Amino acid sequence: MGIQEDIQAVEDEIRKTSYNKATSHHIGRLKAKLARLREEVVKKASTKSGGDGYSVKKSGDATVALVGFPSVGKSTLLNKITGANSEVGDYEFTTLDVIPGVLDYKDATIQVLDVPGLVRGAASGRGRGREVIAVVRNSNLVLFLLDVFQPEHYKVLIQELYDAGIRLNTTPPDVVIKRKDRGGVTISTTMELELTDDLIKAVLGEYKIHNAHVLIRDNINVDELIDVIMGNRVYVPSIIVVNKVDLANEDILNKMEYLFPDATFISANEEKNLEAVKDLIYDSLDFIRVYLKPQGGLADMDEPLIVTDGVTVGDICERLHRDFRDKFRYSQVWGASAKHPGQRAGLDHYLEDGDLLTLIIQK
Template sequence: MATVMQKIKEIEDEAKLAKLRRELLAPPSKGGGGAGEGFDVTESGDARIGLVGFPSVGKSTLLNKLTGTFSEVASYEFTTLTCIPGVIMYRGARIQVLFSAQTIYFVKGLLKIPEILQIVWIHNADIHLRYDATADDLIDVIEGSRIYMPCIYVINKIDQITLEELETLDKLPHYCPVSAHLEWNLDGLLEKIWEYLNLTRIYTKPKGMNPDYNDPVILSSKKRTVEEFCNHIHKDMVKQFKYALVWGSSVKHKPQRVGKEHELEDEDVVQIIKKV
């Protein structure tokens, strides 16, 4: 009997957690009340990354070292009580960093499908699993609001562990060891952030002038056509577009005349020729 009651309590706790999570993620209603306190930071820069983690693991120190943005540092938990934005300047790109004080929760235990459906208030459904799905996989499909992003596990305070422990950690995927306080391997972290963002730098070349290598146009690797390049400079440039001259690894000749559908590569140089 005790085991059954314990199981019921676990399901109730899971349901409460799911409800609180939905309230936290839900947008505020137009009526008087909202779904809870949150934050809104204006998006800026060429890319955006988030810095999250457990209390007192050195997030504030890391933010201070990477961006020069001040965030109070102390040895007690929850020193930072809001979302603090900062900017990393790296390889000509402005990377916005959002440091959130939100606590991360990890739910342990295995739930059966009927229990999961009860949590999300579904009482009648046909479920077909075509692979060995986890409880999180099922919840993601039901709610349809999850977006998975690339993640880097930053292992801080490596100055406090042995070389043998560091070699063990080195076997982890998506991992970067640092010491924010001593500024160890921060360059390696920036390199890995750049790798995971997968950005493309395109240099502009005005007619009759040398390329501008100091202020590249930053494009996503998924949207790096000449048309996207034009839209980043000015929304009306495509209307005046005739063709482009490109120097770099995306073309065989230097320069080569291309259309707006041409896909650019990192560190290409582009000159736009407009209609007369």
Template sequence: MSGLEDQIQELEAELERTPYNKATSKHIGRLKAKIAKLKDEAVTRAMKASGGGEGFSVKKSGDATVVLVGFPSVGKSTLLNKLTGTKSEVGAYAFTTLTVVPGSMDYKGAKIQILDIPGLIAGAAMGRGRGKEVIGVVRSADIIVILLDVFNGAHAGVLLKELYDAGIRINKPKPDITIKRTSNGGVLLHAVGTLDLEIEEVRSILAENKIMNADVLVRGGATQDDLIDAMIGSRVYIPAFIAVNKVDLVDAETQEEIRRGIVDEIGVEPLMISAHSGLHMDELKDEVYNKLGFMRVFLKPQNGVADLEEPLIIRTGSTVADICRKLHRDFVSRFRYARVWGRSVKHPGQRVGLPHQIIDSDILSIITEH
């Protein structure tokens, strides 16, 4: 274990020493691919080490799941309790929460599950603390709220690195890259749109994974890191935002300093909150709600009129099947067809099947067998 971590540290130090330019780009690509491979090995080893078995089992419920991530004592449990009325234990010492505590929040018609988890520590991705289990829960989230303590704003970078090492990519769409192994002909690169990667960089990265022959197709641009991610796989892409808690403990000037420090360090605007006093709780709920993306659908009984008063709230991109599942567990098996009025269809009242994607404000009528 430590052998792997030492190797990773050495390579990371070398990467830091190497300036990026045309002449070094191939070498840098190879270093990054090496590091990613070793990290993946370390994470996989850590996952296996404790033999599974006692992982946290959390049943997902509601329309979406939010996970509160942060170092110990930043106020995750306090925040969960404030948002959901749950009673997760709060303590003035580290590692108060030892398991996953779920809560549920109703907001603008959506039911949002919130998970409070044990504090993360540096090295969690490699299995330190209860890293393995905690990371497993984070990876399954629909959205991550990264919670910082107002006195430790500088921890943002450390936390983000931990998530990155665990294969979690935040606030970025999954790069459109396919690597298809072939039996000969070397590595060929096809790009749709402009691509900033040289074929030599691609070859040296793939060679680290012993891929000597492959057709690589990249749509819409990609970096070396994106290519390495596609090569190694097991990456998850999750939206997230940062909230700084306990701002009730500092004056306005200090708050502003901390806020600016975070913007400078990682380039994102944090939300300044207090789980104690309830400061900016509505802003936090809005941020969660908007990032998750919800829309409305109006239901119309088979021979009746549509209920335009009370829409059903569903995730953006939901299909007729998703809505059936939400309405009743028998709806999918008894489904015959549906009719839709609105922007997702060409003709009003068009007949559609289960895979049809609904657009905000559509009217939907589901026809089932009795």
């Protein structure tokens, strides 16, 4: 029996097993086994395709990946909002490579990537899916572009990204697993969990972790525990844009608005509501401004660095010059992230909107 047959057998068993307290342990072990088998498929697909994905250099203040089925209008949208020159056609798989465009908006420079259309089975390598997903994993935001006549595509897309280890609109569970040489598995929690210690140990055992200390600060489920164990998940925000509204009647539009109440509705071809898309992209990226202040001088308050929330001093160093991190001595910070004006801070200090930053570099 091959891996795909093993996966199908496990999926079938999960599907036919009623979930309750008595079966939770069994289902938990099945889910752990399923995740492990899927990871094997992903690794084989990556090896077969070379594993490198498309060669796309990240640039600008943030990167947005346009994700959708073939022929939903990604190339048209990219061309309209960035002026890029992505080939447009009425047939599937027009885009066979990643096409970058640049959206300059509200002092931010945003890289927008038109990736080849995702199809069912992309996480397993179908339709160059692994290469596309590698680009999505490295983006700061996923923009799902849906055809107004094809709402079912959304579930397929999010499932493919989920199977590829991309977690949308959520944060990593607050769980730390430290492996040990001996002593078995010990579990520490800061709250009452739905998961039992026996189930946690059983899931760890599926990955041959028999000696470890597990610290849990979230009321996680078994899927989140598996994500922590795998250690290769990425957490990315996402937004939904529905295209081709100029071709739909009122009933279809009402249905889509009911299914996707937070979506932005556009016609890329007719350039309808594209400014709202730009606003949506900008607002969803959680940009902050950091002002550079030379040592002993005044901060440049006219041209801040536009960066995404969660940026560190080290990230700023890497952005400014490739040698700054290696030659870094210390920094001084004024603003919301500083305990006091001019606080000395290291590379791992997180900055906040409006901070003033001085970098002290070895000469």
